Amino acid sequence: MHEYSIARELIDTLTEQVDEDKLSRTKKVHLELGELRVISREALSQAFKIVTEDTILNGAELDFEEVSLLAKCRKCGFEGEVNYDDDLSLHFSVPVLSCPDCGSPVDILSGNELSVESLTIEDSDSDD
Numbered sequence: 746m747h748e749y750s751i752a753r754e755l756i757d758t759l760t761e762q763v764d765e766d767k768l769s770r771t772k773k774v775h776l777e778l779g780e781l782r783v784i785s786r787e788a789l790s791q792a793f794k795i796v797t798e799d800t801i802l803n804g805a806e807l808d809f810e811e812v813s814l815l816a817k818c819r820k821c822g823f824e825g826e827v828n829y830d831d832d833l834s835l836h837f838s839v840p841v842l843s844c845p846d847c848g849s850p851v852d853i854l855s856g857n858e859l860s861v862e863s864l865t866i867e868d869s870d871s872d873d
Contacts, residue, residue, distance in 0.1 A: 748785060751859070752792035756802060759861065771805040773865040779858035780814040808865075814856030816842055820849035827851055 755776075759768060774793075778784060790807050797803050816827040823846045842851050 748788040749792040749796065751784065751789060752796045755793065755861070756796055756800060759802065759864075760800075763864065765801060767864065767866050768801045770867040771802055771864050772867055773806050773808045774802075775808045775810065775862040775865065777812050777858045777860045777862050778809050779812045779856040781853070781856045782859050784859070810862060812855050812858045814842075815854040816844075816851035816856075817854055818844035818847060818849055818851050820844065821847045823847070823851075824854070 755774065759771075759774070778786070786807075786809050793805075793807050797805060814827060815825060817824045821844060823844050825845075827842050827845060842853070843849060844851050
């Protein structure tokens with residue numbers, strides 16, 4: 746389950762990059778998750794919950810924003826969404842993407858992200 750190691754990396758990154766006071770009041774971690782990333786949101790959320798126990802991020806939840814796959818054709822210049830097979834075999838291989846107009850190889854513009862977008866923190870003046 747690679748989601749566990751991703752959750753562990755999230756914690757390491759956040760604790761290195763963010764003021765500890767803000768982390769102690771974190772309610773949500775907002776992630777950008779690209780369409781091509783083969784990551785189970787449920788498994789990542791569960792792993793995050795487990796690995797944050799007894800840490801400064803205990804109780805924080807993950808919130809996902811999906812980033813669509815966009816590509817640009819190297820040959821004809823097409824730029825936009827590219828269709829690909831979304832089946833179980835993608836969990837074990839990289840999909841081959843090609844231009845829907847001319848069939849040539851494409852460069853990925855977006856859709857491969859996995860990044861922390863922002864944090865929602867509890868107001869220090871609140872009573873909850």
